[in-house]
Amino acid sequence: MPITANDPKRKTWLDTPENTDFPIQNIPFGVFLTRDDIITIGTRIGDYAIDLGALHQLGYFEGIPLTDDIFLQDSLNDFISDGKKTWRLVRNRIAEIFDTKNEKLKNNQDHRNIVLFTLDEIEMQLPVQVGDYTDFYSSKEHATNVGTMFRDPENALLPNWLHIPVGYHGRSSSIIPSGIPVHRPQGQTLPAGAKEPVFGPSKLVDFELEMAFITTDANPLGEPIPIDEAEEYIFGLVLFNDWSARDIQKWEYVPLGPFLAKNFASSVSPWIVTLDALEPFRTESPKPEKELLPYLQFSGKKSFDIKLEVSLKPENGEETTVTRSNFKYMYWNMSQQLAHHTINGCPVNSGDMMGSGTISGPTPDSYGSMLELSWRGEKPVKLKDGSERKFIEDNDTVIMRGYCESQDRRIGFGEVSTKLLPVFQPKKNNSR
Amino acid sequence: MPITANDPKRKTWLDTPENTDFPIQNIPFGVFLTRDDIITIGTRIGDYAIDLGALHQLGYFEGIPLTDDIFLQDSLNDFISDGKKTWRLVRNRIAEIFDTKNEKLKNNQDHRNIVLFTLDEIEMQLPVQVGDYTDFYSSKEHATNVGTMFRDPENALLPNWLHIPVGYHGRSSSIIPSGIPVHRPQGQTLPAGAKEPVFGPSKLVDFELEMAFITTDANPLGEPIPIDEAEEYIFGLVLFNDWSARDIQKWEYVPLGPFLAKNFASSVSPWIVTLDALEPFRTESPKPEKELLPYLQFSGKKSFDIKLEVSLKPENGEETTVTRSNFKYMYWNMSQQLAHHTINGCPVNSGDMMGSGTISGPTPDSYGSMLELSWRGEKPVKLKDGSERKFIEDNDTVIMRGYCESQDRRIGFGEVSTKLLPVFQPKKNNSR
Known part of the structure; x- marks a missing residue:
């Protein structure tokens, strides 16, 4: 049709x-x-x-x-x-x-x-009831930056990264639409040099610039989705801010992955732009650097040219655009992600959300998180009001925008805008 | 009341x-x-x-x-x-x-x-629509066994383990009730000594003996649940078989945790036994080996004495009980798990499921997985029919049972029984 x-x-x-x-x-x-x-x-x-x-x-x-x-x-x-x-x-x-x-x-x-x-x-409102939310880790630049900072610049990518679209399960219950504010999370962290963890507000709250695609019912338990059918099951995409607490993450994530560092909130833009509307903006995916196993091989244009940007807005202040990236930088495309996710027979349902992972571009002004933009806080980001940011401060608002543009049209996603509130304070005499 | x-x-x-x-x-x-x-x-x-x-x-x-x-x-x-x-x-x-x-x-x-x-x-049927499924890793014996096998016997437990009930997000869509068979998953693995991964059926399919608790709506976004209120939000428990593919897991799980190694299936017993019914079986939790941060400190009996066992049944064969364990062995109890899960404000909803993690006891005949029972396959487990198992074979049925027993009553969970089918074979000329 x-x-x-x-x-x-x-x-x-x-x-x-x-x-x-x-x-x-x-x-x-x-x-x-x-x-x-x-x-x-x-x-x-x-x-x-x-x-x-x-x-x-x-x-x-x-x-x-x-x-x-x-x-x-x-x-x-x-x-x-x-x-x-x-x-x-x-x-x-x-x-x-x-x-x-x-x-x-x-x-x-x-x-x-x-x-x-x-x-x-x-x-x-939230456009779907999210049954399951999966987050991938599909930007080579992001994975390389993180590996360089926290492991070994010579071996920044782990051995599996070029062979599988690495992903993990996230929390559906804390996915919220644009406009809902989020409290700074508290939790355990291990201060540098300390032997015992301490409790308190996260000091390193960050955004992650992502997109997420939304699926329809795709497969019964046990049956993989072939890669060339994957797009049949993708309804559309939203902008996705995968809020992260870097200090909580560092202490908790070994060996089973991020948990409380991520599940306090993920914000989405409220309008799902259909894959059909994005059709004119198909583009080539990056060339694989390793030969892929057959179930991950594809032909044709499976990536999409979607311009992305993130602004920070201090309370009562002006917005500063802190990064400009593009969805096309993803090393692994959505078809590969969905084929991989189901190769073991894992069923995918209507309303499931699959995040891309942080979308970092090749240059420092296109990185998709404050962690990378400020390089662990070593290079603070300057805002228009003269202040600096290593990470997100209380009452800052993070705004992500995305759009496709060509000679004959612009197809956009609007924005996902989320304010970071201070740590939640329980009411005195709270009767709950 | x-x-x-x-x-x-x-x-x-x-x-x-x-x-x-x-x-x-x-x-x-x-x-x-x-x-x-x-x-x-x-x-x-x-x-x-x-x-x-x-x-x-x-x-x-x-x-x-x-x-x-x-x-x-x-x-x-x-x-x-x-x-x-x-x-x-x-x-x-x-x-x-x-x-x-x-x-x-x-x-x-x-x-x-x-x-x-x-x-x-x-x-x-499945008793709840699972919004989010979280799996903890709360048996010290299991974490120690795994750490001993795959890392360092001298430092089997990672530094965070005694401070936080380590947990991660699982997949809701593949949670199935007792009686539904599961196909052996296929996927990528890295054979010993190989430099490149290969594709094929998992060779190391395992069960994990767990219990899971089911919650009610507990907290709005941003508000932690205090540990002494946690049990108010727990409806009841089921037996939980967290199917695992050890070879897929080994290759994929760094750095973001298990994904396809787990999300092909988790089986639950169909009757939810209420926390109220288990009231007479409260027991002390193991004494913490490290002083806990205040939000994880509790008083009173928060563990439950629930006897657990797992049988393997080859096709057309007799059942062999391969392990006997107990829910009371868990180092971290459910109240601690729920307080930890929400300390960052993560919301918990009705029907959410929280797995305990593999419940291994202190002795080799009480370990909660084939990985531990056969010690990576080094000590095959003998079945009554004379055959041996390192892991689960095609057409084996894994049956978990659990019950509490005292002078005046027995409160049981029935069973969760799941047959492992061979790898899924797509039909020729499949029109899907």
């Missing part, structure tokens, strides 16, 4: 800002609370949020096999379970409804009043 | 086998498909499964604040969300309904026909 929603010539009758992340060629999916406190699935064009639950009730999706309540849900999981054919039918139809040539909704003010919201009238 | 369901003198009017794991003092919770293909929440007394959905519709829970459909669900999550007070009211009521002195249901054959099932009429 053609992805007609991608037609670059299409224009919409909605007023949209120039250079918006959300032109009619994007049509992402999200979940929001409306002004009437109703939760619904929606899309976004320009600065309008569009209530798909209402559009469906009004008959605009006639002819597409959808259950009545498919959009009147608090997560996209069921819609994502419907599969790629349905996603395309719906996205193509939305493009038609808002096409300048289509006057049906355009000229129906009653319907427009029901389905269209301005952004200040809605509250974005 | 008193836990009257624990009264050791209570007898039931149901015929129950002597020495059953499920006397009227147990009253576990599970989910099953009935002979009419209806899914419901139930309990078990002796060899009867009892349909709590039907009992509720017939008015037997009158006076207890429960929604009409609380038991007509495919998971216990909502019931568990209702909290400990409600669990107790329901468990106490069930004890009363089946008490020899209570003739209401006993003498109502119509109702008995509706609510009582024999075990061969039902099919047990």
